[in-house]
Amino acid sequence: MAATALIFISIGITIPVLPFFVTDTLDADESAVGLVFAAAAVSAVLCRPALGWIGDNRGRRILLRLGSVLCAAGLLGHLLASDMTSLVVARLVVGAGQAGVMVAATTLAIDLSPKGRRGEASSYLFIALQVGLGTGPAIGEGFRHFGADAVWIAATATCLLSAGFASTLPRVRRRSSNERAADGKRVNVDYGVAIRIGLLAGLGTLGFAGYLAFLPLYSSEIGVASTAGIFLLASGTIAIVRLSAAKVPDRLGARRVARASLVMLTIGFIVIAAWHSLPGLLVGTVVMAAGMSLLVPSLVLSATAGVSEGEETRRMSAFTLFLDLGAALGPAMLGIVATSGSYATAFAVCAGAAGVALVLLLRWVPARSQAG
Incomplete structure (x- = not known):
């Protein structure tokens, strides 16, 4: 959790600064902001097959350290970026590192959790992720007063600290591919479940x-000068719900919890889109964050149901690939919609995406299913 939190603190540090760096320093528009955020997710998607193989054959701890170092290298590249091309290259490196951390950390959480408590373990791990994304922007706001260079340096140092924590993690004893072959067991990875649940x-x-x-940018439009408190509200809501309800997915089943989460996500984004003011943003943020809190942990539980030895990292690699696709398409899509329309329309699109997920969940996951 500490290693994961530090990585996402470093990512969060850049969030309140990066949009203005693109629009003000590099003199680009909102669609370029979406492109910059999407670049990290694109590289994360492209390197997924290699990450799954490294995790299953070389170890999760090595993959976690590698991801942390790559994140540090990419964030250091922000310091050297003088145009959109160099910034996008730096974001591609960050994306590869972030993907390595996500795949390794989620698989380690499963490895180290007792049977029947994988949903709880995933909830705790994703608390670390959201705490990082929530506290990181507040730190970034503070460093912003010293200039963008200070922000990039602080984010890089945080990634290197994460690599140090990763080095202290235990080695999980895995049977080698030769040992499994001696038993006559060949690993055939079932990507179908991971793809459906990942979508x-x-x-x-x-x-x-x-x-x-x-x-x-939206907060500036409605007259809110600082977003640190709003980021903290979102991450705090997610952390509190996940901490207090960590055992809920294991007890109630992934389908039921995911259904409630998607309903709240849809309602939260509708409120933000329709209520164009600070109160509307705050209310919508709380509802949306409450929905987001248990969505991924419950779906992790579903995606790992019945997973076999030697398949774990590759199954999680396929599942988390869609988290990166969402991270890529979200900013890119909203950038286009915001440029041609309005932020209200963009957030309405977010509500529509959550609504589509709800419909697919009801069709793909049977009501009787508890783990998935």
Whole structure:
């Protein structure tokens, strides 16, 4: 959790600064902001097959350290960026590192959790992620007074600290591929479940990714000077709900919890889109964040149901791929919609994506299913 939190603190540090760096320093528009945020997710998607293989064959701890170092290298690249091309390259490196951290951390959480408590373990891990994304922007706001360079340096140092924590993690004893072959067991990875459940997670995450990317610009439009408190409200809501309800997905079943989460996501984004003011933003943020809190942990539980040894990291690699697709499409889509229309329309699109996920969940996941 500490290693994961530090990585996402470093990502969060850049959030309140990056949109203005693109629009003011590099003199680009809102669609370019979406492109910059999307670039990290594109590289995360492209490197997924290699990450799954590294995690299953070389170890989760090595993958976690590698991801942390790559994030640090990419964030250091922000310091050297002088145009959109160099910034996009730096974001591609960050995306590869962030993907490595996500795949390794989620699989380690499953490895280290007792049977029947995987949903709880995933909830705790994603608390770390949201705490990072919530506290990071507040830190970034503070460093922003010293200039963008100070922000990039602080984010880089945080990633390197995460790599140090990753080095202290235990080695999980895995049977080698030769040992499994000696038993006559060949691993055939079932990607179908991971793809279907991952698509639901990606649709739910799409809106949240866009919310993170464009909250600073939207808040400025409605007269809110600082977004640190709003980021903290979102991450705090997610952390509190996940901490207090960590055992709920294991007890009630993934389908029931995911259904409630998607309903709240839809309502939260509708409120933000329709109530164009600070009160509307605050109310919508709380409802949306409450929905986001248990969506991914419950879907992780569903995606890992019946997973076999040697398949774990690759199954999670396929599942988390859709989280990155959501992170890529969210800012890119909202950037286009915001440029041609309005932020209200963009957040209405987020509500629509969550609604589609709800319909697909009811069709794909049987009501009798508890783990999935």
